Amino acid sequence: MHYTKIERESCIACGLCQLIAPNLYEYDENGIAYTVQDNNAGITPISEDEFDSFKKAYTSCPTGAIKRSTTPFE
Numbered sequence: 001m002h003y004t005k006i007e008r009e010s011c012i013a014c015g016l017c018q019l020i021a022p023n024l025y026e027y028d029e030n031g032i033a034y035t036v037q038d039n040n041a042g043i044t045p046i047s048e049d050e051f052d053s054f055k056k057a058y059t060s061c062p063t064g065a066i067k068r069s070t071t072p073f074e
């Protein structure tokens with residue numbers, strides 16, 4: 001299992017993750033990203049179907065704000 005969340009203070013609102021993985025990431029009125037499924041809690045496993053999109057978004061984020069873990073975030 002893999003989990004993801006956004007380190008929001010590192011996000012520069014470029015919009016890339018939402019374009020690449022719209023089922024995983026959304027952004028607020030300031031353009032700062034968060035995870036759709038659990039409102040950035042990072043406790044919902046990334047589904048098989050979304051994993052390629054996740055990897056693309058993860059490697060595309062210019063600031064490393066997308067975090068990944070094999071255990072749920074606290």
Ligand code: SF4
Nearest residue numbers: 011012014015017061
């Ligand atoms: S790709 Fe990174 S910097 Fe761009 S909106 Fe997503 S989390 Fe923020």
